[in-house]
Amino acid sequence: MPLIQYLTSADAIATAAAHFATLPRIGIDLEFDDMRHRYGRHLALIQIFDGKEAYLIDPLPLPDMAAGLEPLFAVLRDPAVAKVFHSCKSDILLLDEVFGVNCLNIVDTSVQFTLLAAEDNNISLGRLIQAELGFEVDKGEQKSNWLKRPLTEAQKEYAANDVLYLFELTDRLTARLAELGRSDWAAQENLALEAVRYGRDDPRPWSRNAAKYKISAQEMPIFRELYMLRDTIARQLDRPPYHVVSNDRLAELTRQPIETPLQLRTANGLHPELKRSPYAEQLLAIGTTDLEPDTPLAPEQRKFPFRRRLNGPAATRAEARETLLNTLKALLITDHGSTLANMVLSNRLIAEIIEQGAESALRPWQQQLLRESAERHNEDYGQIAEPF
Template sequence: MPTIHYLTTADAIAAAATHFATLPRIGIDLEFDDMRYRYGRHLALIQVFDGQEVYLIDPLPLEPGMAAGLDPLFAVLRDPSVAKVFHSCKSDILLLDEVFGVNCRTIVDTSVQFSLLAAEDNNISLGRLIQSELGFEVDKGEQKSNWLKRPLTEAQKEYAANDVLYLFELTDRLADRLADMGRAQWAAEENQALEAVRYGRDEPRPWARNATKFKITPEEMPVFRELYKLRDTVARQLDRPPYHVISNDRLAELARQPIETANQLRAANGLHPELKRAPYADQLLAIGTTDLPGEAPLPADQRKFPFRRRLNGATANRAEARETLLLTLKAHLAADQGPVMANMVLSNRLIAEVVEQGAAGALRPWQQQLLKATAEKHGEDYELITAPFA
């Protein structure tokens, strides 16, 4: 294990950031709490590898001025001249955008590189990638630690260091393999696209994902929606994860059998005690006894694919013909390149987007190139799907 620097002051972080700014690349990872121990998403640790040593940057001692104390490091993350090597970075860059308004530049993601090899396991963990590429195992026992608890244990520090220590070796190996396969440009395009990833601050119906999972009916949806919103309000006030207030399973049960009387509320289990006190008790009872409005239709620009569900007649038939052609091309891709690559080029989501936006609007250049070559090989008309649907 190389030297590990544990930084807890703004001055130490600024000095380290000055060093990082002189490097061609850094390895980086974040530890954060995402609705596990507190409400919301909270940065707990930043790990950086400079090629020789590991820096564990603890942001918690900087509070309440965390953002200011980390600003020199954020400047490096925004600097396109310093490459940032991550593994599976989307959660990290979404947190940086959501909490601090930081958008990373020049990202290299080893999970993106590995996925473009189109191996059988396309969503590989860092531990498995290290084992596969480097031939040894690292201890992942601290993965679900409470990273907001202090002091950090030595086991946590070693785990955190391992998350960045092997990133350079991994990315270099994967880059060589991609170059041998003629896919280096594919990786460049996918990594470039990560710079545009942003946190979705205006999700119109955050309860919809849970409702789908628990098969909430349209009749049950108004109660489920209001319970979800009440749970979120209480969780935010308590600074606790929502599942500490009401579990998802219990939320679905209450949508199907709402609490309607004070006696039912007193006897109800699976509720945080705060829900049995004013003003939340009154709100909970109102949800169960009020004729709630249903879900209003979403504006057209917020509706999800497939968009042809809003079409009819000859227009719907043309949209369906585009989808049929894409499914045919996906089958050819699977036969020629394997099912993993076929799904990377034409997943169900991408098929729906190509139907509406056309291949030129929905796919990366490398995907378009591969799809066009496949169409030409099998005598299909690629031009039918290049432009947006009209």
């Protein structure tokens, strides 16, 4: 195990960041808590590998986390330094959401592996290390509480392992992609990661909760109010929402609302705060009030599929585009196998191409594969190239 430097002060972080800024690349990973031990998403640790040493940067002791980490954030924004991640989307979303940091010059080993088309799913870092380097790393601390201090030695070793092998992995995967003539594919996919942003101001956050599938459309107003009440209490307590009421219990309360103080006193599965004023009164009001349905979303906020907005001749045209795309997907499977076919024409991409056209919805490498298969089998790529 290489030397691990554990940094807890702004001065030490600034010194390390000045070193990182001189390097062609760094390996990086983040540990954070996402509604597991506290409310919201909280950065807990940043791991950096410079090719020789692992740096564990602890942001929790910093009096001003954003200010103390700014020298490191400057490196993340610097396009001259490559940042090697594995499966980086959660990390870069957190950096954008919490700190407004847009990470540039990303190399993602998960993206690289996916483009080899060896498997049809994202591979974990542990499995990739085992497959490429031939040994296992301990992943036992994956679900530990990263906000708790002091960190254990096992946590520190686990965190360091998340970055120690990234250079070796990306070098191997880069060479394999070059052999297949897919280096430019990886460059296009990695460049697209720079545009990933955290989606703010969700108008209906309750609609993303899995418990909604256990209730009827008529019960949605009750579910909405219960969800928002739970969120208010969770935010106040700085606890994950499931500590207030579990998702399953939320669905049960929607189907059988609490309507009397006696029902509330004897109800199970509720945080004590829900049985105290003012939240007890709010909970009873939800169960005894005729609630208004959700107001219609503004047109720009509606996310239902493009096809559902069409009728008549327009719907017929869209159906013809979908039929052609499904034909092209079958031809891609014949030419390149199902893994690559799904990367070029997944169900999501087919829906986007119907509306936006392949030239807009697909990366250049995807367009090339699709165009070549169409030409090889005498299909008209031009029919789906342009926007609807």
